[in-house]
Amino acid sequence: MSWRDLRCGEPRPEDEGLTATLAGWAHRRRDHGGLVFIDLRDETGITQLVVNPEHAPAAAAVAHGVRNEYVLQTTGAIVRRAPATVNPNMATGEVELQVDTLRIISTAPPLPFQLDEENVDEALRQRYRWLDLRRDHMQRNIRIRAQLVRIIREEMEREGFVDIETPMLWKPTPEGARDFVVPSRLQKGRFYALPQSPQIAKQLLVTSGFERYYQIARCFRDEDPRADRLQELTQLDVEMAFPEREFIFGLMERIVQRIWRECIGVELATPFERLSYDEAMLRYGIDRPDRRFGLEIQEATADTRGSGFGVFEGAECVRYLAVPRELSRTEVQALENHARSWGAKGLAYIVFRSEGEISSPIAKFLDGELLERWRRPGHTLLFVADDQRLVAKVLGLLRLQLGRELELVDESRWDFLWIVDMPSAEFDEESGTWVAAHHPFTRPTDESIELFKRDPGAARAVAYDLVGNGLELAGGSFRIHEPELQAKVFEYLGSEPEEQREKFGFLLDALAMGAPPHGGIASGIDRLLMALLSEPRIRDTQAFPKNQVGFDYMTRAPIELTTEQLDELGLRVVVEEPADAAVTEL
Numbered sequence: 001m002s003w004r005d006l007r008c009g010e011p012r013p014e015d016e017g018l019t020a021t022l023a024g025w026a027h028r029r030r031d032h033g034g035l036v037f038i039d040l041r042d043e044t045g046i047t048q049l050v051v052n053p054e055h056a057p058a059a060a061a062v063a064h065g066v067r068n069e070y071v072l073q074t075t076g077a078i079v080r081r082a083p084a085t086v087n088p089n090m091a092t093g094e095v096e097l098q099v100d101t102l103r104i105i106s107t108a109p110p111l112p113f114q115l116d117e118e119n120v121d122e123a124l125r126q127r128y129r130w131l132d133l134r135r136d137h138m139q140r141n142i143r144i145r146a147q148l149v150r151i152i153r154e155e156m157e158r159e160g161f162v163d164i165e166t167p168m169l170w171k172p173t174p175e176g177a178r179d180f181v182v183p184s185r186l187q188k189g190r191f192y193a194l195p196q197s198p199q200i201a202k203q204l205l206v207t208s209g210f211e212r213y214y215q216i217a218r219c220f221r222d223e224d225p226r227a228d229r230l231q232e233l234t235q236l237d238v239e240m241a242f243p244e245r246e247f248i249f250g251l252m253e254r255i256v257q258r259i260w261r262e263c264i265g266v267e268l269a270t271p272f273e274r275l276s277y278d279e280a281m282l283r284y285g286i287d288r289p290d291r292r293f294g295l296e297i298q299e300a301t302a303d304t305r306g307s308g309f310g311v312f313e314g315a316e317c318v319r320y321l322a323v324p325r326e327l328s329r330t331e332v333q334a335l336e337n338h339a340r341s342w343g344a345k346g347l348a349y350i351v352f353r354s355e356g357e358i359s360s361p362i363a364k365f366l367d368g369e370l371l372e373r374w375r376r377p378g379h380t381l382l383f384v385a386d387d388q389r390l391v392a393k394v395l396g397l398l399r400l401q402l403g404r405e406l407e408l409v410d411e412s413r414w415d416f417l418w419i420v421d422m423p424s425a426e427f428d429e430e431s432g433t434w435v436a437a438h439h440p441f442t443r444p445t446d447e448s449i450e451l452f453k454r455d456p457g458a459a460r461a462v463a464y465d466l467v468g469n470g471l472e473l474a475g476g477s478f479r480i481h482e483p484e485l486q487a488k489v490f491e492y493l494g495s496e497p498e499e500q501r502e503k504f505g506f507l508l509d510a511l512a513m514g515a516p517p518h519g520g521i522a523s524g525i526d527r528l529l530m531a532l533l534s535e536p537r538i539r540d541t542q543a544f545p546k547n548q549v550g551f552d553y554m555t556r557a558p559i560e561l562t563t564e565q566l567d568e569l570g571l572r573v574v575v576e577e578p579a580d581a582a583v584t585e586l
């Protein structure tokens with residue numbers, strides 16, 4: 001006998017009188033002493049079962065013992081509900097199943113949380129992920145994820161891209177994070193790295209004559225935890241020979257447009273706008289601006305040069321935000337604390353009250369005519385004076401903070417844009433050196449090749465990012481296909497020829513054997529889904545996530561190895577810090 005002949009979401013009034021067998025989970029049970037109602041759920045929906053002790057005494061005895069999330073099988077007749085009990089919110093709401101037989105197939109203990117419970121602790125949800133995944137919210141996230149990947153595959157295949165897997169056990173590749181390493185038993189003392197992305201592998205593939213490659217690739221980055229970062233992520237990874245930027249932009253736009261249309265019914269206008277990196281930094285202080293609200297950064301350097309106010313006059317750059325509120329002293333103080341934690345020396349302010357009065361400790365130092373020019377009744381101007389980089393950073397972060405706190409973000413809007421003319425290199429405060437802004441295989445623009453050596457900060461790359469609602473949804477570049485230029489760029493980034501050979505000899509050799517011009521892009525699927533579903537927790541875009549520090553509450557990985565395992569690998573563990581009890585004790 002088969003387990004079922006109808007799914008729980010299927011019964012309709014036309015099925016009246018049909019005898020059907022259903023199987024699924026007990027979603028809810030209402031025991032009225034006499035009649036027992038059970039909502040039986042499977043992935044297609046819910047059917048209400050009615051168990052009448054007079055009609056089916058044996059089934060009624062079973063029904064009294066049913067608890068939430070038991071797995072049941074039942075047979076009975078589909079009957080129409082009385083008009084007063086029709087549930088218009090359920091697809092099956094006009095009918096119910098009059099139970100003849102009821103069988104408990106699996107039981108469950110009292111549950112750690114109910115499926116409809118709100119605000120369940122995230123650790124508890126991850127510990128019992130199989131239960132958590134039964135919730136509507138998670139079912140939706142994971143199913144839409146699959147739909148999104150299907151759309152991506154269809155579009156990529158349509159354009160002739162070939163899906164090619166690349167190794168998981170690989171060599172360290174520089175993508176800006178730390179590597180996860182895997183010890184080799186057969187070659188003791190040696191390690192593989194899990195790929196941070198298939199970057200070099202995909203460049204080798206186009207060099208091998210696979211002119212259009214793609215992969216839904218797993219990437220591993222041992223990053224310090226941040227709300228929208230993952231250590232294990234999936235990306236659409238793309239590379240093509242003889243690349244055209246317009247083709248890559250168009251391809252991504254078609255994919256994103258179809259995803260938004262088919263998954264959530266939103267029609268996005270394409271082509272997406274383009275903004276240069278410099279302009280984004282100037283207006284929004286960040287390279288992934290959220291433009292669903294205004295509050296753009298305003299320039300005040302020239303205006304304040306002759307102002308007589310030392311703090312402004314002495315700074316390389318003075319800019320401000322005109323916040324559409326009369327902020328209180330305490331509110332400004334709180335914002336100033338944030339600004340200081342981001343590196344600002346302070347936060348100067350002017351409140352223009354709607355009645356005309358000005359409250360500001362700095363107004364007395366400023367020229368009356370300038371104040372009049374700035375006057376915006378009902379606004380608070382927040383100023384940062386410092387070097388350009390710091391001013392952009394602090395005002396950019398303040399802008400985002402205020403956008404959230406003052407609820408300025410228009411949540412009904414979708415804002416997509418390309419950031420272009422990206423820098424080649426960025427200064428790394430920690431190491432005090434210039435590092436690749438994207439990765440070291442990114443092509444500098446023709447004009448920037450010489451500039452790279454003299455003034456790395458001014459060199460521009462043929463690189464681009466796709467930003468959606470303030471999230472970086474994709475990033476890519478054209479690559480260096482000439483071995484001499486690649487060696488030169490490595491050198492500019494501080495890598496001597498010997499080190500280059502050791503790390504990237506195979507890439508340099510490949511580039512020297514007939515490498516076509518090539519370029520590509522990669523788009524983080526987890527992050528794309530986060531934007532698509534306005535899902536605040538990136539971990540809820542994956543079926544089995546780990547927590548912020550990479551701990552898996554369900555399997556309890558990572559675990560310690562036995563002495564035998566360690567011996568086999570030729571490893572010895574020196575524990576400096578014991579594992580965090582809060583992490584391991586749930």
Ligand code: ASP
Binds near residue numbers: 175196238
């Ligand atoms: N490999 C890059 C990344 O993972 C993307 C690219 O340049 O195609 O961000």
